[in-house]
Amino acid sequence: MKKVIITGATSGIGYALAKEFHSRGYIVGITGRREKRLLQLAEELGHERVFIQTLDVTARDVHEKLDSLADAMDGVDIFVANAGVGYVTRTLDLAKDRHIIDVNVTGFVATVCWAAQKFTEQKHGHIVGISSVASTFYSGVTAAYNASKAFVCSYLMGIRLMFKTQKLPVFVTEVRPGFVESEMVEGQKGMFWVAKTSVAAYQMVEAVERKKKVVYITSRWRIVAWLGTMAGWFNKGL
Template identity: 35%
Template sequence: MSKTALITGATAGFGEAIARRFVAEGWNVIVTGRRKDRLDQLVLELGGEARAIGICFDIRDEAATRAALGSLPLEFQAIDALINNAGLALGTGMADTCDLAEWKTMIDTNITGLVTITRLLLETLVARRGLVVNLASIAANWPYPGGNVYGASKAFVRQFSLGLRSDLSSKGIRVTSIEPGLSESEFTLVRTGGDQASYDRLYQGANPLQPEDIAETIYWVSSLPAHVNINSLEVMPVSQSWAPFQVHREQTA
């Protein structure tokens, strides 16, 4: 019998690539997102409702999340893996110039939405002795100027993953925090408000990670024997490493 994975934020980037990778390995998938047209197209490309189903909702909305999960047909209710990919960064400015509304949107999406859907599915995942994969970031571990709330939200995701792991180890549940570095996807266009020039500068010559690289990593985690857990995993392109410590220097006369 095929296993079933629920993948949040599957209308582009990592989420879409993860869905394609899992279907290629014989899994059924539930793909979620806010853009119904993209979900519908993805479901068709994945083989239609025999292999995939799309549920359209805003993960920040608890009532909508509950309703969407409650609408799943019987054949998609036995979820074996929850892949919490939905998330975003907004803006690159310093903390004292940032938009508070953007901070709150990141918190509502990256933290509140993630913990809500996780809690709503935990009983099912425990019953299935399943898997939770949370998409964090190297920003959870390595702060940088302009990272502020985004990095803090991903630090929460990493620590929440470890906490879940601790709580659920006796239940046979596996929990993994995946922490990508420089990755090329629509994520960066969202962060910069659609600034294509900034996008191009960021990735030029860097050979960054691609969504398919993260999808392959997550599938590897899911395919390990049931007694093996990857607690957390940083993934960077070879071209990226750690920067020198930032030092602010006073202007001298």
């Protein structure tokens, strides 16, 4: 039975991913700051093949907590770095931008480094990072968020190359969702092609099982990514 650890499994995409992996027979390690939600999810999964660990990806004890979760699960094969935050701001807001960088960049690196170290030692594994279509363009109202996701994209490409150079069978999948129903985007105006979390999670797990390098969720968001990249080349935001 394969074992997967997911960060940010207390709501939205992470919650749905835990359910999707679990329904396919995986042992799931679910993490997040809200313990009540973790307990609720464990209950939904029938307390079978599920391990919980409260985890703040920005805290100093990230590695200790992930070690203890992996020990309880007796190993890990797939690590999903999903925890993230985002805000729409019409003027620059240092506190919000710092929060985005703390969670989406520093917290992301802290957890992915843990997984990379673990998979290097055991000589197998699969790292999945949730980036965004937003990584491919820039925006005047989500500047820090888009920049944080561009970091995620570049970092994952880098570590994929690193494992390749080291000839280690560690796979890296970058997931680029468009809009997906979740707390993060609740009430946000102007959304389109919004995917249900269950549909998004199904497509993400399919891509992970096929060991895809990059996947758009849903696939039509590739068009927006292409337009965004073009607009970037011509120095115009989307």
